[in-house]
Amino acid sequence: MKTPILLTALLILLLSCETKKETEKLIFHQDFNAQKLDTSLWNFDLGNGCPNLCGWGNNERQLYTKENVSVKDGKLVIKATKQDSSYFSGKIHTKSKFEFTYGTIEVKAKLPQGHGLWPAIWMLGHDIDKNTWPACGEIDIMEYVGKEPHTIYTSLHNSSSYGNTINSKKTTKKNIEEGFHVYKTEWSKDAIVFYIDGEKVYTYSPNEKDEKNWPYDKPFYLILNLAIGGNFGGPEVDDNIFPQEFIIDYIKVYSL
Template identity: 70%
Template sequence: MKKLCYIVFSISILASGQETNPVIFEEHFNGTQLNESYWNYELGDGCPKLCGWGNNERQLYTKENVTVNNGFLTITATKNDAKYQSGRITTKRKVEFQYGTIEVRAKLPIGKGLWPAIWMLGNDIDTNTWPACGEIDIMEYVGKKPHEIHTTLHTPDSFGNSKNTKITTNKDIEQGFHNYKTSWSKDSISFYIDDQLVYTFSPEIKNERTWPFNKPFYIILNMAIGGNFGGPEVDDSIFPKEFIIDYVKVYKE
């Protein structure tokens, strides 16, 4: 059965007649290429403005390292000679939302130096630069620390430090697919792994320094190599490695 990929702006109705939250974006990666109505490729090494993507990462992002096939998005990390390559896509200016629930089903790669992530940035980043724009890290995994999932909020108040964070240990997280979900309202942001609540962020005082989350955000899927968080050591014997995403769903609050 083929998967469907669409944006919906109406309320879903269960067979019983009970209403559920509206689905505002749903992507199952049908076809054989990335749907650029929803997604953008981010390419290169971040230079000249943000070399190493601001984290001393080693990879060059390319279109070729992002593939769509059999209902899955695959971001592949490779090494050819001295060059590392990988993929990064975003929904910037195409699919942005304020409040709601985002759910992503994904399978992690294994190996020292890999840094796959599911995350979001405020859509005003071009004029309100990081961390003032805000960052919501739904899932970060670094191969040097097996079995650990990081969920983090970056704000001006926590500049350069991951103090609004939770590390969840799951010995089976590298096995098969798992669901990563974040529910975001005007009052709090909660993170779930396989529908289990792992962390809630809700500062008592909400202002521009502690809560830059009162505006639309966009989605980012990528796999970095090395860098301040993923590195510094990279095991060159592991490549190629795949970060596989089954679907992305966004529900209105």
Template identity: 60%
Template sequence: MRICVLLFLCFCCLELSAQDKEWKLVWEEDFNGTELDESVWNYELGDGCPGLCGWGNNESQIYTKKNHRLHQGKLIITGRKEGSIYTSTRITTKAKKEFKYGKIEVRAQLPVGKGLWPAFWMLGSNIDEVKWPNCGEIDILEYVGKEPGMIFTSLHTKASHGNTLNTRKMRIKGIEEGFHTYTAQWTKDSISFYIDNELVYTFRPEQKTKETWPFDQPFYLIVNMAIGGNFGGPEIDDSALPQNFIIDYIKVYQ
């Protein structure tokens, strides 16, 4: 019994030390200005075809350069239905801003409506070489409008991907109201997720192999709002559109 208590206390100390670590801000995107800085951001356009039609999830939207704007220091991504076509925006920092370990935080306001799937996430920089899921994926924020009040934080690896076991689904009252912060604290040993500074999930595999821990390399950032698809759909509430996914800032500490 005493050993169990000691082990529990040691685990708590590890969590506290990670949370209380002196983090230094190394990069910040505050979206001041009139347009995205393309020395930092890439646009991913279209429907993913021919290489990844539906972006791998049977999503309904086409990504464009016209479904976002910068206003009063915020990035506003708008999901729309234009005739029979759904449109949105997806941007990444691939090959421009990539990070290995750190505290990665976004402050965002969620859209509301069935079929909407906003996300803030990361992919391993070696994705072109080893493909997904070998590259690893860190989902810091996922929300699907069909499940109001729920936030998903997940990790995808070769050993656990798609309907991953490495996930936590949290019901948070009022999460759709106003802005909230979503954070990943990523070290060489573990990845912990926080919502409004409250710990919700920690991933720390006992055995670290390429299959279980591809998180020992740089990753890049992705911001998007998908519509429909395997996770976001299948039902889309057209009457809820247009809807905005609003990003106040992104900060990376190390």
């Protein structure tokens, strides 16, 4: 008599999954199959952040250029390079072009390797120009620093905790540098939940939400970058590792 019970349970599970799929809507999909980056959706950050945010606020060493961002063989490639004593890399974001409130963000990516590298998939509140960081809020879907192999950071920054935030989880995955992996975040009015390859690794959901610990009820935009050095990624950089590539296969965002 156990078999019919198991079949019934499986049927209920499948139906619940289908119901969830029907309620979610794909609102952003980048598979990078075009010949170049779609600049109707993406902006470039260029230079070193000076004069307003030199080193982009973290004492990073790289200069961001358009040339270090490319689309090749159906993948987005952000390349870190070194020429003489200068470091170069890429950073793109969707500010003012694609912003959303609540949803599921899924990114399939392959990490670069080497001491001093700091690739990230993250989001910032759309009101950052008026409501400056950290009050605008930050959601770090994936951060990796080459000096800590096999480790992924998932973190939240806001007025209640920022910089070396307590709202963070370090997850060890021995094969994380091998091939592509899927980084997913489910963001709702109740919680922000992080996954790596389908495994839930961290949930952020303050018991009492206020403007300091929960600036997450407004539109955010996506950011992809590969920093070099800095307070978190460095300060030491292994000059023998270059060039290195942060490769993104796809990005999908579903509304709730």
